[in-house]
Amino acid sequence: MSVLKDTAQKALQTAISFVPDRWLPGAEPDPMRTKHGLIGAPVSRVDGPLKVEGKARFAAEVPYENMAYAALACSTISRGRIAALETAKAEAAPGVLLVMTYRNAPRMAPPPVMNSAPKAAGASDLPVMQDADIHWNGEPVALVLAETQEQADYAKSLIRVTYDLEPAITSFDVAKTRAHPPENILGEPSSIEFGDAEAALNGAAHRVDLMYRTPRYNHNAIELHAATVAWEGDKLTIHDATQMVNSTAWTVAQVFGLKEEQVRVLSPYVGGGFGGKCLWNHQILAAAASKLAGRPVRIALSREEVFRIVGGRTTTEQRVAIGAKPDGTLAALIHTGVAAMTTHNSCPEQFTFPARHLYAADTLKVAQDVADMDMVANTFMRAPGESIGTFALECAVDELAETMQLDPIELRRRIEPEKDPTTGHAFSSRNLIEAYRRGAEKFGWDKRDPTPRARRKGEWLIGMGCATATYPYYRMPGGAARIRLTREGRAIVSTAVHEMGMGTSTVQQQHVAARLGMSFDAVTFEYGDSTLPAGSMAGGSSQTASISATIIAATEALTKELLKLAGNDSPLAGLKPDQVEARNGGLCKRDEPDRFESYASILGRSQRQEVTCEASGPLPLEAQKYSMHSYGAQFCEMRVNMVTGETRVSRFLGSFDTGRILNSMTATSQFKGGIIMGLGLALTEETNFDARFGRIMNPSLAEYHVPVHMDVPRIDVIWNDIPDPHSPLGAHGIGEIGITGVGAAVANAVYNATGKRVRELPITLDKLL
Amino acid sequence: MRAFTYERASSIEAAAKAAASNPEAKFIAGGTNLLDLMKLEIETPTHLIDINSLGLDKIEPTSEGGLRIGALVRNTDLAAHERVRRDYGLVSRALLAGASGQLRNKATTAGNLLQRTRCPYFYDTNQPCNKRQPGSGCSAIGGFSRQHAITGTSEACIATHASDMAVAMRALDAVIETVKADGSRRSVPIADFHRLPGDTPEIETVLERGEFISAVVLPPPIGGRQIYRKVRDRASYAFALVSIGAVIQLDGTGRISVGGVAHKPWRIEQADAELPQGARATASILLADAHTTEQNRFKVDLVERTLGAIIAEARG
Amino acid sequence: MQGSIQLEISRRVLLISSAATIAVNGVVTRDAAAQAAGSQMNNTEVSFVVNAESRKLNVDNRTTLLDALREHLHLTGTKKGCDHGQCGACTVMVDGRRINSCLTLVVMHEGDEITTIEGLGQPGNLHPMQAAFIKHDGFQCGYCTPGQICSSVAMLEEIKANIPSHVTENLTAETKTTPTEIRERMSGNICRCGAYSNIVDAIAEVAGTKA
Ligand SMILES: Cc1cc2nc3c(=O)[nH]c(=O)nc-3n(C[C@H](O)[C@H](O)[C@H](O)COP(=O)(O)OP(=O)(O)OC[C@H]3O[C@@H](n4cnc5c(N)ncnc54)[C@H](O)[C@@H]3O)c2cc1C
Ligand code: SF4
Ligand code: FES
Numbered sequence A: 001m002s003v004l005k006d007t008a009q010k011a012l013q014t015a016i017s018f019v020p021d022r023w024l025p026g027a028e029p030d031p032m033r034t035k036h037g038l039i040g041a042p043v044s045r046v047d048g049p050l051k052v053e054g055k056a057r058f059a060a061e062v063p064y065e066n067m068a069y070a071a072l073a074c075s076t077i078s079r080g081r082i083a084a085l086e087t088a089k090a091e092a093a094p095g096v097l098l099v100m101t102y103r104n105a106p107r108m109a110p111p112p113v114m115n116s117a118p119k120a121a122g123a124s125d126l127p128v129m130q131d132a133d134i135h136w137n138g139e140p141v142a143l144v145l146a147e148t149q150e151q152a153d154y155a156k157s158l159i160r161v162t163y164d165l166e167p168a169i170t171s172f173d174v175a176k177t178r179a180h181p182p183e184n185i186l187g188e189p190s191s192i193e194f195g196d197a198e199a200a201l202n203g204a205a206h207r208v209d210l211m212y213r214t215p216r217y218n219h220n221a222i223e224l225h226a227a228t229v230a231w232e233g234d235k236l237t238i239h240d241a242t243q244m245v246n247s248t249a250w251t252v253a254q255v256f257g258l259k260e261e262q263v264r265v266l267s268p269y270v271g272g273g274f275g276g277k278c279l280w281n282h283q284i285l286a287a288a289a290s291k292l293a294g295r296p297v298r299i300a301l302s303r304e305e306v307f308r309i310v311g312g313r314t315t316t317e318q319r320v321a322i323g324a325k326p327d328g329t330l331a332a333l334i335h336t337g338v339a340a341m342t343t344h345n346s347c348p349e350q351f352t353f354p355a356r357h358l359y360a361a362d363t364l365k366v367a368q369d370v371a372d373m374d375m376v377a378n379t380f381m382r383a384p385g386e387s388i389g390t391f392a393l394e395c396a397v398d399e400l401a402e403t404m405q406l407d408p409i410e411l412r413r414r415i416e417p418e419k420d421p422t423t424g425h426a427f428s429s430r431n432l433i434e435a436y437r438r439g440a441e442k443f444g445w446d447k448r449d450p451t452p453r454a455r456r457k458g459e460w461l462i463g464m465g466c467a468t469a470t471y472p473y474y475r476m477p478g479g480a481a482r483i484r485l486t487r488e489g490r491a492i493v494s495t496a497v498h499e500m501g502m503g504t505s506t507v508q509q510q511h512v513a514a515r516l517g518m519s520f521d522a523v524t525f526e527y528g529d530s531t532l533p534a535g536s537m538a539g540g541s542s543q544t545a546s547i548s549a550t551i552i553a554a555t556e557a558l559t560k561e562l563l564k565l566a567g568n569d570s571p572l573a574g575l576k577p578d579q580v581e582a583r584n585g586g587l588c589k590r591d592e593p594d595r596f597e598s599y600a601s602i603l604g605r606s607q608r609q610e611v612t613c614e615a616s617g618p619l620p621l622e623a624q625k626y627s628m629h630s631y632g633a634q635f636c637e638m639r640v641n642m643v644t645g646e647t648r649v650s651r652f653l654g655s656f657d658t659g660r661i662l663n664s665m666t667a668t669s670q671f672k673g674g675i676i677m678g679l680g681l682a683l684t685e686e687t688n689f690d691a692r693f694g695r696i697m698n699p700s701l702a703e704y705h706v707p708v709h710m711d712v713p714r715i716d717v718i719w720n721d722i723p724d725p726h727s728p729l730g731a732h733g734i735g736e737i738g739i740t741g742v743g744a745a746v747a748n749a750v751y752n753a754t755g756k757r758v759r760e761l762p763i764t765l766d767k768l769l
Numbered sequence B: 001m002r003a004f005t006y007e008r009a010s011s012i013e014a015a016a017k018a019a020a021s022n023p024e025a026k027f028i029a030g031g032t033n034l035l036d037l038m039k040l041e042i043e044t045p046t047h048l049i050d051i052n053s054l055g056l057d058k059i060e061p062t063s064e065g066g067l068r069i070g071a072l073v074r075n076t077d078l079a080a081h082e083r084v085r086r087d088y089g090l091v092s093r094a095l096l097a098g099a100s101g102q103l104r105n106k107a108t109t110a111g112n113l114l115q116r117t118r119c120p121y122f123y124d125t126n127q128p129c130n131k132r133q134p135g136s137g138c139s140a141i142g143g144f145s146r147q148h149a150i151t152g153t154s155e156a157c158i159a160t161h162a163s164d165m166a167v168a169m170r171a172l173d174a175v176i177e178t179v180k181a182d183g184s185r186r187s188v189p190i191a192d193f194h195r196l197p198g199d200t201p202e203i204e205t206v207l208e209r210g211e212f213i214s215a216v217v218l219p220p221p222i223g224g225r226q227i228y229r230k231v232r233d234r235a236s237y238a239f240a241l242v243s244i245g246a247v248i249q250l251d252g253t254g255r256i257s258v259g260g261v262a263h264k265p266w267r268i269e270q271a272d273a274e275l276p277q278g279a280r281a282t283a284s285i286l287l288a289d290a291h292t293t294e295q296n297r298f299k300v301d302l303v304e305r306t307l308g309a310i311i312a313e314a315r316g
Numbered sequence C: 001m002q003g004s005i006q007l008e009i010s011r012r013v014l015l016i017s018s019a020a021t022i023a024v025n026g027v028v029t030r031d032a033a034a035q036a037a038g039s040q041m042n043n044t045e046v047s048f049v050v051n052a053e054s055r056k057l058n059v060d061n062r063t064t065l066l067d068a069l070r071e072h073l074h075l076t077g078t079k080k081g082c083d084h085g086q087c088g089a090c091t092v093m094v095d096g097r098r099i100n101s102c103l104t105l106v107v108m109h110e111g112d113e114i115t116t117i118e119g120l121g122q123p124g125n126l127h128p129m130q131a132a133f134i135k136h137d138g139f140q141c142g143y144c145t146p147g148q149i150c151s152s153v154a155m156l157e158e159i160k161a162n163i164p165s166h167v168t169e170n171l172t173a174e175t176k177t178t179p180t181e182i183r184e185r186m187s188g189n190i191c192r193c194g195a196y197s198n199i200v201d202a203i204a205e206v207a208g209t210k211a
């Protein structure tokens, strides 16, 4: 998403005003967007059998002859210098091949930090084990390589490090006092103001002015971060668990002074990512150690190390103030605040993004600052910004509705904008109110009593809440796809993208089959390998649109090529690409389906075994021209125990407006997954950062409480299924929208149940006693 | 993990002797706590004595009408045992509220009693902790202490005992049978088994070096409504913030034992006597010496509220 | 390009090969290395049966059952998500009972019968629970999935054996297979992708009840 902003936005923003409408991709909407059949069908995952049999091979499971195992020793201070480093005991321990520290690590350039170049993937631009400096509590200070994992793990405990401490900023409360605006927020200005919002707020008939706090969170994908690496001469292969194979290859190449082609990154299966499976220190350290030892290396982080070495969602403090006029329209909308960040990364947690696009207001002020802290670089985590930004904003809207004695859905109807409030662009597709209408009906919103504490069953108070979900539409520039069509009637599509459980491989196989008029089984989708045509990263819910655009481009090239090959003896003779369409394993004239020739016949007559076409997707101009977002209405029914304050979500419904849905089964799963992570965000999850030492104190799944089966009720998911005329396939990515709005829907339901407004997440029972 | 030698014990006496003769030896039962701690090098034995095949996995009636539970009876089997379900429902309930199905299949009766605290600073070998490293200080005081003890604490340690089962055992006055290294046997009432932290939080029970738990004996059943309530941060698979095991008779008298509030299952017999007077009276005696932090103060209120609900449930 | 071809091939090969044929030579190298490096005293020989096949290993005593399966026997279907009993990804069945293989030493399993995900169905002939997981989309990334499946198969047996749970209302009555029972009993298997309700549907179908 940020990469998109940087490359596309800066280059194009000026040019865009001169681009005539018809140049925009999607100006003539993708005809596939309304086709039924394979697209939208609940096709089972192509990798399903492998996954249920335990045969999908993940990064830590790639075997190599003569492989060595790595273990990391990590710093226990937040800032300072290594004063002494005793490694002799570790080096002498059984099975140890090598102890690598800054003293003997190969010289490596710092990884270019994300956003600094199109393929930069560094989570931060700190040098990796190059000097004695310590930047965060948990920074790797030594790597032990041994014959077995048991030996490596033990030997690392023999390493003794002493430090010269330097003052560190490990308290958010302190850091906050020196907060400052970041240079930009993913290419957007850090603050926007129109009109005098504070004055309008003061003069408004109804107003709320509230502070919200959100804690740190960690992704906690169940697959631990791992990599298996091997050098062959000056070529490096990394079997990684990553959502960015190309960017990882490029960035690692910069670190080791190699050409991009010398680094190959493979990642066919990723055991959950959510923004966390990117390039961190461990892949680089494993490659460095492998180089020193001359042996393939496996590095698999422990759960604790994942907390220490891989950043998560940062902590924020947010102010939302809304002033409304007597008719319910808004006089002022203010969303400001501060997020903790480091000085060596760029992830300001865009929590003010929702307020920039969601509601109409006469005046608006959004501004967000960052507070520099000494900690592991925070990073993108499922709907960065939007997840916690909607918590604050949508709780405040709920509070406003209450002060106005208005149904919260009715209030949202009154503040629905006609065009994007900050950019002035037309919405490409926005049906939020329809999502509310359908959601409310299915959920039974009319049975909600607006008076808190009105419903009770035994010890349990019952309440309902709702909130808006929103997430931007992103499409990445720069991807390509290759299609190989064989005479046997198979299509093999290749692009270096990622499958972390979103259903990408299945959905794109459906897409290609539909677009080429072939059966689902006749298509193979190859991905997860940086040597394939460059794909986009799996981030910002952008993969689906990005891949789809490249596949459209590749199929267009293929059609052109096939018509050329068909020649004059074909029923297709003389037809232009836009006069034909694919069906039944061949091409036909659009309005004359009998003028048909099969792919096999075309290839046979031209004596070709196969034809291969590769093409890049067009630049994502649509997102510059239109305000493109996904929307949803989240509905929650909560039960809160009057005695103990325990909370139970008893029902949840998400009603989404995310363009066309491409596979109803995998889409439902993704929405539900987002919602469930939202329940964790709202109720149970929190990374405890001890401000005294800057150390995370619950780096385990026993103490960091992600929801378990018993926490998760029945979840219903519905969608409008209205195609976006300006996106490939009419679709939007849906990986992140599911988590947005959930925090607020839960908090609003808790209020309706108990009469308590909890404005600090997570809503644990002690806050409700 | 530190390297260790491994032996399968041939008899209780041999196991006790072997353990007593080597200060770096440990028994391993289910291993679900010991291995957890060994991986983090919080426990660093150089010798493990596997006690799983000593035939201690039986539950038998005692001549007094109670039950003798072998030390190696798995939590699942204890919770599912017919007589336990019928006569000691509190034990079943407490066990089933703990850990997960998989863990309960491995965890043993003795191991459960001896599991160590879940204090996060105890779990981080890089932080000072008097329990892990006597004299190094207590990081929980002034740190994250939301889950910590509110009573029976000391300047040295505010950790809790994390077992659910032990709370039920305490309410039922279970007796722990042991075999010492010299082959002698003793019976320790559970009230005396776990210690308060005092100045030596590293010493958690009255067991001597090498002393082996052979069984836990439940006295004859006492009837009553047996209720176990565990209040925690998620609906399952989480340790207690507060848990209460109660046996309440028709006349309103009874016993209660509280988990999540102290270094041991917390029961005060004078508080039991107040039960007919209600939750407030009982709780005020139970927690008369409460020492809270800002983060765990809520537990005082929570104990009283939960107790109130239990009394109401027992009456209802 | 080559990589993705390899990927394709390995998918197919894996589908038709039995788990037992995969990379047995790795075992020899590792054991030899471990023995050469460590003291013999800290190693133990252990024999057990994995997925109906006898196995014998000489291992570093520190080796967990999970690491023995993954690193020594190359049965990587059993996953590691925490290594501390906190997630359930490593669930296997030992003599029919589900346990966390990360919190047990392999040397403690002399003579035991171990069933992992690889031993549940046969290639092309999935165990009903595996099939139900596909049908109900009971996973996304698939990483917690082997653990969820092994856990659920053994869990249904626990209900059949009338083992109660935290949500069982009456301790002395017959235990029933309700959605709430399934959810409570499966709570030791965390799924961060959030496939929970689909998993419950899959299990309920196999159990012959409605979720
Ligand atoms: C993720 C997780 C969640 C958990 N949640 C809960 C929970 O909610 N509630 C709860 O109560 N517990 C919980 N537990 C703890 C679990 O109950 C204990 O780990 C288990 O009961 C320990 O039993 P074990 O047989 O595995 O002990 P082991 O790990 O084998 O042994 C523990 C200790 O006891 C000693 N020991 C064992 N047997 C004997 C004997 N016969 N004589 C003398 N010494 C002996 C060992 O030397 C060792 O020091 C949880 C554990 C985990 C990992
Ligand atoms: S409370 Fe006890 S266990 Fe925790 S840090 Fe303090 S001394 Fe250690
Ligand atoms: S890996 Fe064993 S429970 Fe997580």
Ligand code: FES
Residues within 6 Å of the ligand: A222, A271, A272, A501, C138, C139, C140, C141, C142, C143, C144, C145, C190, C191, C192, C193, C194, C195
């Ligand atoms: S499917 Fe990804 S963790 Fe469960």
